[in-house]
Ligand SMILES: Nc1ncnc2c1ncn2[C@@H]1O[C@H](COP(=O)(O)OP(=O)(O)O)[C@@H](O)[C@H]1O
């Protein structure tokens with residue numbers, strides 16, 4: 189009858205597996221502590237030293253920085269001038285140039301949303317409402333057609349706002365579906381269970397590219413002719429379904445970690461099923477799967493770049509299209525590096541955020 | 556059993572009426588014709604060997620398990636598939652579990668407040684006041700802002716009792732409330748339960764704490780293999796057990 193044996197298992201597991209503090213090793217110890225480390229350090233260091241001069245020469249010494257002169261870029265160095273000249277096109281695509289303050293504000297609103305998400309005081313319903321309002325404002329701003337804002341069809345949207353909107357909306361809409369699918373998969377009713385498993389496995393079995401083609405080409409053929417759904421809308425639908433299937437499996441893993449006693453206590457107290465799910469079970473389930481949840485979010489951010497294939501103009505699409513300008517000597521490496529660095533900033537940010545979240549959850553249990 | 560029929564004569568005085576209840580888990584029969592009537596304000600202790608169906612029986616009283624044959628009536632409401640009846644019964648019946656089942660992601664105070672808000676729609680301020688009142692009654696008002704994981708087992712179980720009491724039930728079910736506790740914490744939980752009994756709460760307690768049974772119980776019920784084998788007032792139960800299995804069980808547990 190030790191107390192450990194009977195404490196709610198979720199606390200015990202973590203306590204038991206809490207690693208002992210690792211003594212800090214010196215940098216030299218890490219690099220040259222044993223023979224393998226020393227060899228690896230020497231080999232890697234050598235490779236870096238070999239490559240460094242060439243990279244520095246290309247990226248800095250021979251690089252062209254002065255803007256407005258494509259012909260200067262004919263030599264061997266990196267053509268950063270091109271990025272500077274095409275920055276607006278890469279960021280905003282073919283959005284009407286005189287209206288590009290609107291997508292700029294949208295990027296600002298996404299940053300505002302990120303700030304909201306960082307504030308624990310806002311977590312819960314307020315955060316959900318906040319993001320919903322923000323996304324609605326973003327879409328309204330992009331579309332226009334009211335208050336003197338000119339109407340801009342989605343076919344002219346492009347660049348970073350499209351990438352951000354696709355990621356935020358597909359993850360945001362995908363999550364509630366994911367919860368339903370995960371609950372369905374654990375349901376006592378065979379029909380619900382079958383439908384959930386079927387949906388999850390079909391979607392996960394298809395490559396995203398296939399799903400995007402189905403949404404953009406097949407769907408219009410299947411639907412009545414007068415049902416014109418916007419191409420961007422169809423793309424969002426495909427991404428949402430894809431995100432939902434992957435998130436569903438993550439959520440299911442979290443649900444499995446919540447002891448049945450939690451639901452029983454809620455039932456005994458008379459808390460209705462859906463409130464139990466939202467306020468008792470899901471918060472615990474999600475806390476347990478923060479790492480894989482983040483992983484899926486990062487993958488979805490990067491997956492949005494595939495929409496280029498069905499002709500939606502995201503940031504990568506805008507960048508590639510900018511590089512086809514015949515005035516410039518095909519500066520693809522520069523473009524890819526630039527776009528990649530923006531993706532990196534976003535994904536690294538999400539990753540750090542998740543680490544911080546995990547630490548918070550752990551501290552609450554141990555204080 | 557005869558007690559059931561005798562009490563049926565005064566139904567408005569009956570809190571829980573269990574009549575010929577059978578329960579199967581697949582092929583396995585866990586309850587084999589249980590008859591038990593519990594008066595308002597009565598304290599019943601149920602004991603018996605592990606696997607004899609004690610938990611199953613009290614979980615049927617608030618429909619955490621559904622019985623398949625017989626009748627269970629709580630404060631005049633019969634438990635069937637009818638969701639409204641189930642809700643009505645759960646309003647009347649509070650439950651305390653062996654594993655506490657506190658919500659680990661909520662503070663002690665929120666463990667008491669949240670169910671009031673979610674199940675009853677109680678305004679927050681009122682729910683907080685109620686929660687503080689009952690946390691004081693189980694004598695841990697100072698732990699209100701901690702999380703369950705930071706409390707001892709005894710404290711957690713007292714929070715669980717406070718959480719159930721916040722819903723102001725007229726009947727309380729306890730399923731081995733002290734079995735998961737270190738010996739030195741058993742007393743604080745039992746004391747809380749004794750205080751509750753002194754206030755006149757109707758209680759059905761599954762426990763092997765025979766000291767508690769002697770002191771508090773109006774009746775001790777002994778179960779074995781899904782049946783009630785013996786039912787008597789504590790004095791008689793402990794000094795003159797009639798059934799052989801009861802005797803064997805008591806010999807085991809009192810040593
Ligand atoms: N959910 C369940 N599914 C299958 N069998 C169960 C379930 N719950 C209890 N049982 C079985 O029913 C019998 C009685 O269990 P229980 O009421 O928990 O006994 P007790 O509380 O007296 O130890 C046991 O044999 C147990 O294995």
Ligand SMILES: [Mg+2]
Pocket residue numbers: 609610611730731
């Ligand atoms: Mg039991």
